[in-house]
Amino acid sequence: MLSREIVIPFxxxxxxxPEIMKATKLVVDATVKSSTAGEVSLRWEELLAGETAFKMxxxxxxxxxxxxxxxxxxxxxxxxxxxxxxxxxxxxxxIRQVLDLYSSVRPVRYFEGVPSPVKEPEKMNxxxxxxxxxxxxxxxxxxxxxxxxxxxIAFLRSRMSVDIAPDSGIGIKPISESASKRLxxxxxxxxIKKKLPSVTLVHKGNIMKFTEGAFRDWGYQLAKDEFADVxxxxxxxxxxxISKPPAGKIVMNDRIADxxxxxxxxxxxxYSILATPNLNGDYLADACxxxxxxxxxxxxxxxxxxxxxxxxxxxxxxxxxxKDLANPCSLMLSAAMMLEHLGLDEAASNLTEAIRSTLxxxxxxxxxxxxxxxxxYGTVAFTRELLAQL
Numbered sequence: 001m002l003s004r005e006i007v008i009p010f011x012x013x014x015x016x017x018p019e020i021m022k023a024t025k026l027v028v029d030a031t032v033k034s035s036t037a038g039e040v041s042l043r044w045e046e047l048l049a050g051e052t053a054f055k056m057x058x059x060x061x062x063x064x065x066x067x068x069x070x071x072x073x074x075x076x077x078x079x080x081x082x083x084x085x086x087x088x089x090x091x092x093x094x095i096r097q098v099l100d101l102y103s104s105v106r107p108v109r110y111f112e113g114v115p116s117p118v119k120e121p122e123k124m125n126x127x128x129x130x131x132x133x134x135x136x137x138x139x140x141x142x143x144x145x146x147x148x149x150x151x152x153i154a155f156l157r158s159r160m161s162v163d164i165a166p167d168s169g170i171g172i173k174p175i176s177e178s179a180s181k182r183l184x185x186x187x188x189x190x191x192i193k194k195k196l197p198s199v200t201l202v203h204k205g206n207i208m209k210f211t212e213g214a215f216r217d218w219g220y221q222l223a224k225d226e227f228a229d230v231x232x233x234x235x236x237x238x239x240x241x242i243s244k245p246p247a248g249k250i251v252m253n254d255r256i257a258d259x260x261x262x263x264x265x266x267x268x269x270x271y272s273i274l275a276t277p278n279l280n281g282d283y284l285a286d287a288c289x290x291x292x293x294x295x296x297x298x299x300x301x302x303x304x305x306x307x308x309x310x311x312x313x314x315x316x317x318x319x320x321x322x323k324d325l326a327n328p329c330s331l332m333l334s335a336a337m338m339l340e341h342l343g344l345d346e347a348a349s350n351l352t353e354a355i356r357s358t359l360x361x362x363x364x365x366x367x368x369x370x371x372x373x374x375x376x377y378g379t380v381a382f383t384r385e386l387l388a389q390l
Contacts, residue, residue, distance in 0.1 A: 006342060007043045009068050013078025014050045015316025016326035021078045023328040023383040027351060028335045030390045035347040045072070049091060050080040061091050066098055070307055074342065076335055077311040081318075092311070093139070096132045101302035101309055102179060103186045104130035104278075106285040107337070112360045114293040115371035123269040124291050127196070129187035130281025131215075132302055134179050137278045141171035175211040175277055177218050184219040186303070187275040188227050191250050196272040199231075201254040202280050215277050216254045223252050257284075264288055285313070296367050299333035301341070310338040324378035327365040329355055332386075354389035358382070 012018040047065040054060050069075045082090040106128040110121040142149035149170045156162040187199050205213025223231040232245050234253035245251050257280045289298035295314035302309045312331040339348035363385045369376035
């Protein structure tokens with residue numbers, strides 16, 4: 001049988017990015033080859049972005065890179081540098097917004113043997129669906145003292161009777177019905193596909209009633225209009241006096257964001273999918289990841305209707321670059337999500353299982369080994385052990 005070739009655009013990234021990308025490509029090639037008996041092969045297509053792109057082209061994110069990702073419909077990406085407090089805009093945010101990758105999907109699960117700061121980390125198995133294009137990440141803001149900030153403040157004072165200190169920086173937080181509903185729709189469809197029991201809308205609607213409160217209301221309206229045959233709300237269950245949903249039904253509920261942080265510590269096993277506006281999801285995804293060993297074990301995907309970019313969710317860690325210390329698991333687990341997205345379910349499952357088995361054997365990079373007090377493996381040695389599992 002002739003081999004089917006799939007082209008995978010990839011961005012090596014900055015800092016430790018090239019090291020973890022090299023390791024990830026090796027294990028992805030191995031799992032695809034073994035799981036498909038050689039009937040599927042991958043061709044990796046390198047794209048420029050970040051520091052390397054700037055040095056070579058004078059652009060941090062060349063238009064050609066975005067065009068190729070859009071054409072191929074998929075990409076794998078290592079972390080990219082973004083200065084804090086000024087300079088260039090976040091490249092990660094730009095990629096998501098330009099390609100309309102409106103769902104940030106962050107599965108967080110515990111792997112046996114990994115050190116954790118909580119007593120029962122095995123209870124953590126949550127998928128976070130974070131709206132990816134709006135909220136404060138829209139980047140609509142003006143510096144204190146600028147003409148724009150002064151004009152907005154004057155307008156709000158004179159036309160809206162809003163008391164704002166004249167020395168304020170100004171930011172705008174847009175949350176739309178259309179963007180909220182498509183994100184929540186994607187989360188419910190995922191719950192149906194994976195047979196998960198609940199979708200929780202996480203918001204700060206008690207304070208921001210017309211943005212985050214509306215996000216919650218639009219979620220419930222969506223459930224009523226489009227998923228009435230499979231979704232039952234927590235309120236409906238209480239009014240009917242039932243403690244468990246009918247067979248085959250998904251429970252939709254909502255939680256205030258600050259309370260949700262408590263819930264993921266005290267009762268994480270009561271939640272399966274969290275659907276959130278942009279900022280809440282950012283915080284919650286990292287807080288959940290902390291319970292299972294850190295961002296080095298947290299995969300991520302940015303998914304739109306026709307394009308998906310899979311990425312390690314941690315930073316570039318420049319102080320570890322070139323030292324054979326980086327943990328490649330975040331990018332490898334993101335690659336497993338990519339393989340499932342491409343319909344290579346067995347390859348995805350085999351890769352995830354190999355990571356689980358390797359970690360269970362106590363084979364860990366320095367970020368995890370130092371917490372456990374065991375001998376650390378370098379990036380290369382860890383990858384070699386993982387390949388042996390495959």
